[in-house]
């Protein structure tokens with residue numbers, strides 16, 4: 001079905017097009033100056049010692065797990081209310097994802113549930129800043145230090161958001177970012193990592209490039225590695241998008257505020273928090289929730305009504321532990337996540353992108369109001 005208002009849309013200007021085409025006029029399409037420039041700009045933006053560009057957010061997650069030597073017999077605590085790649089990366093290395101429940105306001109991993117999930121096998125907490133809202137880093141960092149656990153931050157949905165005035169991605173041992181076209185900034189496909197430790201950063205650079213160390217030649221492979229490189233074309237795109245990030249985040253905040261104004265008085269719908277103490281939000285998506293008495297069937301009816309009207313929408317997220325790909329996993333079968341399950345049944349992602357006009361947001365709001373009225377009439 002062709003949609004009149006898509007769920008997301010990348011924002012590519014002539015400056016990005018010019019940057020990409022000028023790379024195509026050179027003979028350096030991989031491992032060249034744009035990679036260095038993108039990594040330096042990414043590290044400088046975050047005030048971080050090492051940034052490493054990779055081919056996707058998933059590749060970044062995989063390298064994080066691998067570089068920390070997390071493997072068979074180890075456990076990593078993470079939310080189930082997130083994108084499946086987060087848990088998959090743990091399984092790629094034979095380790096066990098252990099799912100913790102979420103906080104009903106921020107929708108981020110709940111530190112009480114994290115602490116309850118810790119065992120002698122736990123090696124790391126994989127903290128996701130879901131939907132661009134920073135997780136409760138103070139509590140999580142304290143738990144990690146008390147139990148000597150690594151912190152991997154997944155900031156794929158949250159570039160530029162802050163917690164206690166500090167950018168997300170600068171708290172953990174390793175942080176990962178993703179630049180798929182629905183993200184705040186895009187490189188088509190792509191990702192990046194921030195790494196605190198120099199030795200770890202060097203190892204990740206080698207793992208990204210087939211296990212090659214800088215000291216060796218092109219056909220010298222010191223350890224099992226991958227091709228997780230990011231092309232010069234993608235890096236050129238990333239450099240311009242990163243430069244535009246402050247403007248992009250301001251545009252997205254404007255769209256979120258418009259939705260808030262338009263939906264403020266709609267009964268039966270809960271809105272995401274616009275302001276949170278000690279945090280700034282980098283708006284990734286705009287997720288509303290049907291009120292507690294609603295069923296998943298009712299949410300699906302609303303989804304259908306929006307799609308029928310040509311409006312892109314989706315159920316963000318379907319919990320990982322309930323996915324068919326996880327059914328055989330004891331850690332998924334044993335997961336008890338009442339908040340995750342109750343919330344995931346009622347969420348609804350509305351169209352959200354930089355250039356979404358007020359008129360289109362108003363049309364989304366009107367269609368949503370009509371769908372909610374139909375549901376109330378059916379009860």
Ligand SMILES: Cc1ncc(COP(=O)(O)O)c(C=O)c1O
Nearest residue numbers: 056057058083085156178179180
């Ligand atoms: C929280 C989170 N982690 C990881 C990923 C994976 O990133 P990619 O699609 O670039 O592999 C995503 C992407 O949607 C994500 O939202």
